[in-house]
Amino acid sequence: MPRLSEEEVVERSSGDEGKRIGRREARKRATYAALVTVAHRRFHEDGFDATTLDDICAEVGISRRTFFRYFKSKEDLVFPNRAERLERFVQVLTDAPADENPFDTLRRATRQFGPEYMAHRAQLVAQQALIARTPSLRAREAEIDRDWEAVMARAIMARTGTERAAAVRARVIAGACIGVIRATMRHWFTTGGVEDLTQMGEDALDCLERGFALE
Numbered sequence: 001m002p003r004l005s006e007e008e009v010v011e012r013s014s015g016d017e018g019k020r021i022g023r024r025e026a027r028k029r030a031t032y033a034a035l036v037t038v039a040h041r042r043f044h045e046d047g048f049d050a051t052t053l054d055d056i057c058a059e060v061g062i063s064r065r066t067f068f069r070y071f072k073s074k075e076d077l078v079f080p081n082r083a084e085r086l087e088r089f090v091q092v093l094t095d096a097p098a099d100e101n102p103f104d105t106l107r108r109a110t111r112q113f114g115p116e117y118m119a120h121r122a123q124l125v126a127q128q129a130l131i132a133r134t135p136s137l138r139a140r141e142a143e144i145d146r147d148w149e150a151v152m153a154r155a156i157m158a159r160t161g162t163e164r165a166a167a168v169r170a171r172v173i174a175g176a177c178i179g180v181i182r183a184t185m186r187h188w189f190t191t192g193g194v195e196d197l198t199q200m201g202e203d204a205l206d207c208l209e210r211g212f213a214l215e
Contacts, residue, residue, distance in 0.1 A: 028070075031060065031062060031066075031070065032070050032080075034060045035056065035060055035062075035067070035070055035071065035077065036077060036080050038056055038059045038060055039051070039056050039074075039077040039078075040077070040078075040127075042055060042056060042059075043077075043078065043130055044126060044130060047134075048074075048078070048130060048134045048136070048137060049134065049136075051074075053067060053074055056074075056077075075136060075137060075140045078127065078130065078131065078137055078140070079140065079141075079144065082144055085113070086144075086147055086148065086151065088112070089109060089113075089148060089151065090151050090155075092105065092108060092109045092112065093105060093109075093151065093152065093155035094155065096108075096155075098159055101209075102152075102155075102156050102159075102173060103205050103208070103209045105155075106152075106177060106205055107201075107202055107205055110198055110201035110202055110205065111198055111202075114196075114197045114198030114199075114201055115198060117188075117193075117197050118193070118196070118197050118198070121192075121193035121194075122193070124189070124193065125189055125192060125193045128189040129189075145178050145182060148178060148181075149174045149175055149177075149178040150174075152173075152174035152177060152178070153170045153171045153173075153174035153175075154170075156169075156170035156173055156174060157170040176208060177205070177208065180204045180205065180207075180208050181201070181204070183204070184197075184200050184201055184204045185197075187200070188200060
């Protein structure tokens with residue numbers, strides 16, 4: 001049997017290692033997806049507080065120790081896209097031209113995220129119903145809002161400066177925008193997610209930018 005050259009041995013070894021890594025990553029993705037799927041089903045069937053991590057881990061077939069390699073807490077299972085969405089939002093803010101009106105930047109973010117939410121409206125409406133009846137999840141949702149508000153304020157200050165007046169204005173704008181976004185989302189959820197969320201978001205930002213008038 002002919003011997004492999006040193007280069008062929010290295011190439012074959014690298015290929016085998018790549019396959020092992022690929023299989024390992026596929027298993028990790030499958031476990032992650034299974035945890036989210038099982039958790040959400042149990043949360044909706046049995047309630048968030050009544051469902052334990054042991055229940056979820058047993059059904060997925062992993063240990064609690066393994067669970068914490070994927071999620072920091074049970075609450076994080078309800079918001080599995082939290083970090084990824086915030087990262088994408090930050091990217092929209094940082095990619096904006098330096099002279100762009102902050103409201104125009106937020107309109108672009110609305111056009112990016114709105115269709116995604118509408119594509120998963122049933123899942124998101126059910127998720128929001130779970131959050132609404134669970135105090136710990138409402139607290140986590142408020143924490144997420146604060147994260148978005150903070151990155152928004154920092155993005156505005158990066159353009160306008162950090163002197164006191166500019167910083168206060170940036171924080172006020174960010175806080176007002178989060179309030180408008182949350183009120184818009186709340187209406188969308190309570191009406192079953194049937195309206196055009198992107199248009200609702202843009203209309204809300206228009207009202208905020210020009211100032212609300214009582215009619």
